[in-house]
Amino acid sequence: MQTIVTKLEIAKVKSFAVRRKDWRVSLEGTRESEKGPLTIAAEVFELTPSLVVVEVKMKAGNREEYEDFCERELKPGMQHLVHHTASVPDIPSDTE
Incomplete structure (x- = not known):
């Protein structure tokens, strides 16, 4: 999980101010646009020791x-952290 949070913190290089609290990361853009600065929230959830979900x-x-x-x-910055599985065959539902 630390690797994921570290990857999110790298966003400060891309004109974001980064705030971190536990497994939550807040990215706030330093550039103003029509609708104000871009603000992104990311939270990391550990489902099992080898499986985490990142909500952005x-x-x-x-x-x-x-x-x-x-x-x-x-x-692209997190692509190496994604686990790809083989496609799962279609399983018929009870309603078919």
Whole structure:
């Protein structure tokens, strides 16, 4: 989990002020836009020792700028932490 939080803190290089409390990280953009600075909240949840979930959400700012940050910075920076599984075959439901 520490690796994930450290990756999120790297955002300060990308014009974000970073605040951290336990497993929560708040990223606040230092650039002003029409809708104010982009503010992003991220929280890390440990489901099992080897499985964590990172919840990232925009709290304020421009949606396009948020999506651009996620696609260009956040996802590539965490790609090596993602576990890919083989596709699961379709299992028929009880209603079929």
